[in-house]
Amino acid sequence: MKKEKTYFDKVHTWGRIWVVAALVFFLSIPVAVSIHFGVTPRGEIIGKGVAALIIFLITGIVEVIAYSPMLGAGGTYLSFVSGNIMNLKMPCAINAMENAKVKANTEEGEVITTIAIASSIVVTTIVIAITVIAFALNPSFSELMASDTFAPAFQQVTYTIFGSLAAGYFIKHWKISIFPIAAVVVVLLFVDPGIGVLIPIGVILSMLGAHIMYKLKLV
Amino acid sequence: MFADFKNDKFMYLIVLAVIVFVCAQALFFLRKAWIRGKELGISTDKLKNAVTSSAIFSFAPAVGIAITVISLSVALGYVLPWIRLTVIGAIQYETTAAIGAIQAATNDPSANIAVPITDPQIFSEITWVMTLGSILPLILIPIVLKKIQKGVSDVASKNSKWMDIMTAAAFIGLISAFIAKGLAGMGSKTEPKIGDGAGVLSLAALVFSTGFMIFFTLLNKKLKKNWIEALSMPVSMALAMIAVVLINTFAPSIAQIEWRY
Known part of the structure; x- marks a missing residue:
């Protein structure tokens, strides 16, 4: 007898179809741009450019392995298509699970993270579209947002996201929180490799610290 | 709006198609998850709360x-960065990626995002580089995601307490990286700006958002209202942003202090 497909199986089937479609669609964009402008891109220039972005290719692999258990299956298929994962999709998913009191890696967690990330994508896409069109039509608006009054504030958006997320998480899990913050600060005192590298460092150190504390029965 | 070739009607048609695709995918998964949530007995309030909270939360980052x-x-027109x-x-690495692509395509190691790209050939090459430089996850995910998820759920079923701690630790590790960056992160070397290194503004953003969030959490414990829970995070973020703007406006000499630049 054929085994009935679980919700997770179905999510993976839908996700694969959407991601492969996205891949074909996104690759067709530079093709369309080249044809539209009647130009033939030079292979060696593209090769050199992609080689310069090698760190992003490596980061891409690390992100898939590190983030997918936290984002859930549906959340991962959505997040990697729409981007802005760590500054937007991930905090959204964590906040929604906290509010709904569900755990990651459960079916309830899967449902809630998918709903949260999907809602975030629709709103973000619309807000970016409206804001960019407003900027394009009205350069003075653009100057105001880029002014010394507002630009430094928007520079801090990410910190307001993680400050508010930290409030709930660190209070609840303070024992395992001190070590990773201190360790990443120490790393930063010597070298700042950028947030793309700092995140895996933070996640690995945090999990390592928590594992040791678990073994020592401290948590 | 359409004067520059980088912002011509064709480019706007591409971004429109991108918007339709991304929203269609999101709405498809939203509908499926909502139906499954109801089957699992999750209350409509909880499901609506996830939508509202995420929608409001997404506004400021967007x-x-x-x-x-x-x-x-300035360099690439509105549409290509908009698509990207x-x-x-x-947001964290798009500027760096753009600079890398511009330098490679113009063959000028000092080229940056302040100079407009005027050659369609170079522009198309930048489009290629920015696309090829970022699509690896989309190739990997259909191949490896199911295996990763299965591995995680197998471990979770064997030792759920350990798995709960590890999941919390993973989230905390992610949050820690940003908190530490706000406390001790360096500013950009290639595109330095006020407020990009750890200093008064990043510390204020962290302290105020954490403080407001604690306040709303305590308030909700007392009043037990769903709407407070849904709004706690976006409102804490918004209030912290206002605090940062106020500090930057009324005490600019203090606001511009950065201990890591």
């Missing part, structure tokens, strides 16, 4: 993303 689009628009930051791209 404006921040749009500002990144603007900062890249609607799909796959990320």
Whole structure:
């Protein structure tokens, strides 16, 4: 007898179809741009450019392995298509699970993270579209947002996201929180490799610290 | 709006198609998850709360993303950065990726995002580089995601307490990286700006958002209202942003203090 497909199986089937479609669609964009402008891109220039972005290719692999258990299956298929994962999709998913009191890696967690990330994508896409069109039509608006009054504030958006997320998480899990913050600060005192590298460092150190504390029965 | 070749009607048609695709995928998964949530007995209130909270929460970061689009628009026009930051791209490294692509395509190691790209050939090459440089996750995910998820759920079923701690630790590790960056992160070397290194503004953003969030959490414990829970995070973020603007406006000499620049 054929085994009935679980919700997770179905999510993976839908996700694969959407991601492969996205891949074909996104690759067709530079093709369309080249044809539209009647130009033939030079292979060696593209090769050199992609080689310069090698760190992003490596980061891409690390992100898939590190983030997918936290984002859930549906959340991962959505997040990697729409981007802005760590500054937007991930905090959204964590906040929604906290509010709904569900755990990651459960079916309830899967449902809630998918709903949260999907809602975030629709709103973000619309807000970016409206804001960019407003900027394009009205350069003075653009100057105001880029002014010394507002630009430094928007520079801090990410910190307001993680400050508010930290409030709930660190209070609840303070024992395992001190070590990773201190360790990443120490790393930063010597070298700042950028947030793309700092995140895996933070996640690995945090999990390592928590594992040791678990073994020592401290948590 | 359409004067420059980088912002012509064709480019706007592409971004429109991208927006339709991304929203269609999101709405498809939203509908499926909602139906499954109801089958699992999750209350409509909880499901609605997830939508409302995420929608409001996304507003300020989305404006921040749009500002990144603007900062890249001098060199690349509005549409290409807009596409990049609607799909796959990320605010943290899109500027660096754009600079890398511009330098390679112009064959000028000092080229940056302040100079407009005027050659369609170079522009198309930048489009290629920015696309090929970021699509690896989309190739990997259909192949490896199911295996990763299965591995995680197998471990979770064997030792759920350990798995709960590890999941919390993973989230905390992610949050720690940003908190530490706000406390001790360096500013950009290639595109230095006020407020990009750890200093008064980043510390204020962290302290105020944490403080407001604690306040709303305590308030909700007392009043037990769903709407407070849904709004706690976006409102804490918004109030912290207002605090940062106020500090920057009324005490600029203090606001510009950065201990890591």
